[in-house]
Amino acid sequence: MPEINTWQIIKNNVLRRLSERQWLPGDTLPSEMEFAREFGCARATVNKALNELASTGILERKRKSGTRVTINPVRKATMSIPVTRQEIQARGCTYSHVLIENTLKRLPAHMTSRFNVPGGVKALHHKALHLSDHEAFLYEDRWINTIVMPDIQEVDFTTISANEWLVGHAPYSRGELSILSAAASADEALHLGIDEGRPILIVERTTWSDTQPITFVRLAYRPGYRLNSTL
Amino acid sequence: MPEINTWQIIKNNVLRRLSERQWLPGDTLPSEMEFAREFGCARATVNKALNELASTGILERKRKSGTRVTINPVRKATMSIPVTRQEIQARGCTYSHVLIENTLKRLPAHMTSRFNVPGGVKALHHKALHLSDHEAFLYEDRWINTIVMPDIQEVDFTTISANEWLVGHAPYSRGELSILSAAASADEALHLGIDEGRPILIVERTTWSDTQPITFVRLAYRPGYRLNSTL
DNA sequence: CTCGTTATTATGTCTAGACATATACTATAT
DNA sequence: ATATAGTATATGTCTAGACATAATAACGAG
Numbered sequence: 001m002p003e004i005n006t007w008q009i010i011k012n013n014v015l016r017r018l019s020e021r022q023w024l025p026g027d028t029l030p031s032e033m034e035f036a037r038e039f040g041c042a043r044a045t046v047n048k049a050l051n052e053l054a055s056t057g058i059l060e061r062k063r064k065s066g067t068r069v070t071i072n073p074v075r076k077a078t079m080s081i082p083v084t085r086q087e088i089q090a091r092g093c094t095y096s097h098v099l100i101e102n103t104l105k106r107l108p109a110h111m112t113s114r115f116n117v118p119g120g121v122k123a124l125h126h127k128a129l130h131l132s133d134h135e136a137f138l139y140e141d142r143w144i145n146t147i148v149m150p151d152i153q154e155v156d157f158t159t160i161s162a163n164e165w166l167v168g169h170a171p172y173s174r175g176e177l178s179i180l181s182a183a184a185s186a187d188e189a190l191h192l193g194i195d196e197g198r199p200i201l202i203v204e205r206t207t208w209s210d211t212q213p214i215t216f217v218r219l220a221y222r223p224g225y226r227l228n229s230t231l
Numbered sequence: 232m233p234e235i236n237t238w239q240i241i242k243n244n245v246l247r248r249l250s251e252r253q254w255l256p257g258d259t260l261p262s263e264m265e266f267a268r269e270f271g272c273a274r275a276t277v278n279k280a281l282n283e284l285a286s287t288g289i290l291e292r293k294r295k296s297g298t299r300v301t302i303n304p305v306r307k308a309t310m311s312i313p314v315t316r317q318e319i320q321a322r323g324c325t326y327s328h329v330l331i332e333n334t335l336k337r338l339p340a341h342m343t344s345r346f347n348v349p350g351g352v353k354a355l356h357h358k359a360l361h362l363s364d365h366e367a368f369l370y371e372d373r374w375i376n377t378i379v380m381p382d383i384q385e386v387d388f389t390t391i392s393a394n395e396w397l398v399g400h401a402p403y404s405r406g407e408l409s410i411l412s413a414a415a416s417a418d419e420a421l422h423l424g425i426d427e428g429r430p431i432l433i434v435e436r437t438t439w440s441d442t443q444p445i446t447f448v449r450l451a452y453r454p455g456y457r458l459n460s461t462l
Numbered sequence: 463c464t465c466g467t468t469a470t471t472a473t474g475t476c477t478a479g480a481c482a483t484a485t486a487c488t489a490t491a492t
Numbered sequence: 493a494t495a496t497a498g499t500a501t502a503t504g505t506c507t508a509g510a511c512a513t514a515a516t517a518a519c520g521a522g
Contacts, residue, residue, distance in 0.1 A: 181412035199430030
């Protein structure tokens with residue numbers, strides 16, 4: 001454990017004392033001033049160390065009440081959702097993708113509510129298959145709001161994937177993520193080359209630019225895929 | 232957007248300018264000193280604002296090179312994995328759980344490697360069903376390393392769930408999380424009250440105390456369950 | 463005993479400096 | 493041309509203060 005900075009020394013020290021059960025869930029830790037005296041540093045340095053720990057969910061901090069050990073720590077797993085190409089290449093496999101559909105059509109009912117647009121509005125329906133070492137890896141079924149992203153109709157998605165184009169050209173946005181398990185639909189099974197009904201992992205994501213939804217995508221991973229993370 | 236603090240004003244200002252595509256992915260932002268002059272504040276305040284944005288993955292910061300807009304932002308979704316009881320109660324449902332098994336037995340082969348212990352070692356095999364409004368919600372199949380947690384053999388798991396006991400009594404630890412889709416096994420289907428083979432969401436988690444594995448748990452959620460998160 | 467007021471206190475934010483350090487750039491010597 | 497040493501620079505860390513603010517605790521009046 002390389003301890004170079006004062007705030008990291010303090011952070012690691014507190015972590016060690018927590019693992020040694022010196023402070024139990026619910027207990028109040030010493031105040032910033034007490035820590036500052038103990039470590040012979042400024043209060044701001046203690047503040048940084050404790051805030052760092054609070055951001056991971058181990059500690060809870062409140063004005064006047066002080067710093068306490070979280071009783072029911074909500075385990076915050078930071079899942080990184082990489083661009084698929086990078087994920088595949090990081091495993092040392094070759095990445096390729098095939099454009100399956102890219103047409104402007106009327107939004108189906110379940111999408112108009114999701115995009116919060118009136119019925120009858122058209123949007124870009126985009127389907128693509130991502131391959132790892134030339135084997136089906138991920139099937140992508142996406143709707144793109146062309147009202148917000150009009151330029152996208154000119155893009156050649158045979159050379160760049162929609163995901164990567166959007167990451168580079170859509171302004172930074174917030175999003176909603178949903179992970180579920182489903183039986184492969186006929187469409188998904190066909191493209192992934194598996195039997196219909198097989199359990200596959202689905203990730204659904206809606207991204208927004210300010211108040212406007214940009215895109216909704218349903219990612220169907222091939223059987224055996226795992227989303228991993230450390231906490 | 233309530234902007235009370237200087238660093239939040241700066242953060243929101245930068246976010247807005249990013250969404251207006253004033254700086255594109257790969258571009259270098261002004262230095263901290265320039266921002267400090269622009270906002271009439273100390274450099275430390277700018278530092279906090281920009282570090283805040285860097286922690287979300289939007290910006291990348293490096294000494295001397297400066298601050299630049301991330302080209303391929305790894306979407307960091309912070310999934311909160313709450314204690315099941317809280318998750319159910321947060322939905323306004325009543326929580327209950329049933330202890331199905333709690334016996335000391337020899338570790339199967341696939342677990343000895345996971346726990347990194349010699350073969351023949353015994354561990355606590357713990358199975359429980361968590362119910363939401365008296366309906367099966369989550370089936371838990373857990374192994375607990377009794378070498379590390381000897382006290383656990385005395386606990387009455389009919390009154391408190393293993394998860395909650397461990398959260399309160401195991402020292403803070405790191406863990407590995409894996410999310411996958413699987414066909415319900417006979418055991419899982421029986422307890423969840425569903426047909427064998429139905430696609431269900433599985434969360435597997437191993438938690439460690441320092442170098443010692445404490446527990447491995449496989450959580451089988453009822454069909455229709457979604458893990459949600461914002462990014 | 464209850465309600466409202468006041469003091470206290472721990473954290474939140476901020477400043478104006480300082481030195482440290484990684485790293486890109488430049489100049490010099492080989 | 494290439495390796496090496498030096499310089500400049502932007503961020504990282506830190507200090508010793510200051511005032512702000514939320515929330516608890518103590519107090520006092522009715």
